Amino acid sequence: MLTIARRPATTRRRPVPPPAAVLTPAQAFTALPVxxxxxxxxxxxxxxxxxxxxxxxxxxxxxxxxxxxxxxxxxxxxxxxxxxxxxxxxxxxxxxxxxxxxxxxxxxxxxxxxxxxxxxxxxxxxxxxxxxxxxxxxxxxxxxFVEGTEPDDSNRLASFELLGEVTARLHRHVVAWKPSRPMRRFRWDFDAMLGPDGHWGQWQNGTGVTPPIQRHLNRVLPVLRRRSDAVGFAKNRFGLIHADLRAANLLVKNDTVAAIDFDDCGYSWFIYDLAAALSFIETHPDLPAYIDAWLRGYAKVRTLSKAEIAEIDTFVMMRRLLLLAWIGSHADTAQAQSVAPGFAEGTAALADRYLSRFA
Structure with missing residues (x-):
């Protein structure tokens, strides 16, 4: 009689799902509703x-x-x-x-x-x-607590002139000031803003940055580095600045003006403070008038060199890319969500205009 050996029965196991990711306490806190x-x-x-x-x-x-x-x-x-x-x-x-x-x-x-x-x-x-x-x-x-109100947004030219004057006072002060100890603050240079280890993350991760937009914006980077470095790092052009002196960070009461929120203050080009004042409105049609008003206020107190003024567009472009990084790294905040729609596309359009002048 022919006997056929049977193979031992095999037990099929269901695939075991991977363990759920364990959040750190910090991640669990961030995941909470605001x-x-x-x-x-x-x-x-x-x-x-x-x-x-x-x-x-x-x-x-x-x-x-x-x-x-x-x-x-x-x-x-x-x-x-x-x-x-x-x-x-x-x-x-x-x-x-x-x-x-x-x-x-x-x-x-x-x-x-x-x-x-x-x-x-x-x-x-x-x-x-x-x-x-x-x-x-x-x-x-x-x-x-500092009393006062933000400058009247219905008269932006006056607000930017005031911003320029206040900024110049800060720059004049820091050039002459001798602190009691070495100042430890961020450096807002090209690498700190737009490099892979930027303070606010990578602009490539900004909301709405598609591969074509990223490729286009990459063309701007070597131009920005070259032209910003050419402004130099002399004490009368590069030093401790507010780095976020927008109208929202001024308070006015009668003849008194207060500057607030120095949390981002650090070492950068003085002309970068103008770019910070223009945050989120870099593509506004009245931007040239705002820049002129800021420069007019600044000139009441301090003089900028021709080399600095010639690179205003360079620092506006750098700030815009930095804000793109900020929107990406703060995507869960209401403020970032409010400005994110169309911001990447607007940044690409701004890059077009910049490259047409300086590439």
Whole structure:
């Protein structure tokens, strides 16, 4: 009899799905809805208040939540204050201390008003605060509350002239100023803005950057590097600047002008402050008039060289690409979402005009 050997039966196993990704505490916090994030950060803010001698039951309301969380504090029976809770991993404590030293020097040495940092009970301006609902400890700074309103947006020419004058006062101050210690702040040069390790991420990851747009914008990079480097790094052209002095960061009350929000201040070309003033409106048809108004205000206080003025378009283009990077790295914020539609296409159009002049 022929017998046929049977193969042993095999047991088929169902494929095991890969384990779900485990989020770090920081990633889990970022994944929360913004309202939930703010509820937790507010608890951290209330925990910080006693360090400055303020009751944790003070009235508190949100002013801004973007890079940092900024809160208006109204303690019972005391003056209003502003508490800034710095985002983690951006500015080390030494960098914040440098920012505050310049802010105090501006307030002391110029007619400009700044929000003055308020020392905590231990005599330090910067407090390192932890709360169990927030994954990382945060650096906090309390400031005086500066009264005033933003310049009238219905008269942009006057606003840009004022911006130019205020910016020139800051530049004149920093050229002559001798800080008490080496200033530790970001450097806003070509690599820091547009390089692979840029402070605000890579512009190639910006919202709406398609492969054709990326290829087109790549053509601008060598021109920007060459022309910005040609402006040079001499002390009268490159130094500590505000780096975000837009109309939103001026407050006017009667004859008093205040400059606020020095969180981005760092080392860059002085003319870059003009490009920062034009943030998000680089393609506006009235841009030449805004630039002329800014230069007119600046000239009341300080002179720019012909070489700097000749490269205004270069620094406007650099700032636009930096903002494209910012939109990509902040895509979950309401501010970035509000400006993202069409921004990449507008940047490509701006590059067209730039290359037609300088390529």
């Amino acid at each position: 309202a939930d994030q703010l509820a937790r950060v507010e608890q951290l803010a209330r925990q910080a208040l006693p360090l400055y001698g303020l009751p944790p039951t003070s009235a508190i309301s949100l002013l801004n939540y973007s890079e940092n969380a900024t809160w208006l504090i109204r303690p019972p029976g005391g003056p209003a204050r502003v508490l800034r809770i710095n985002r983690p991993g951006y500015h080390p404590r030494a960098n914040i201390a440098s920012e505050l030293e310049w802010v105090l020097a501006i307030r002391r040495d110029t007619p400009l008003v700044t929000a003055e940092p308020v020392a905590a009970l231990d005599g330090e301006y910067i407090q390192h605060v932890w709360h169990p609902g927030v994954p990382e400890p945060r650096n906090c700074v309390l400031f005086t």
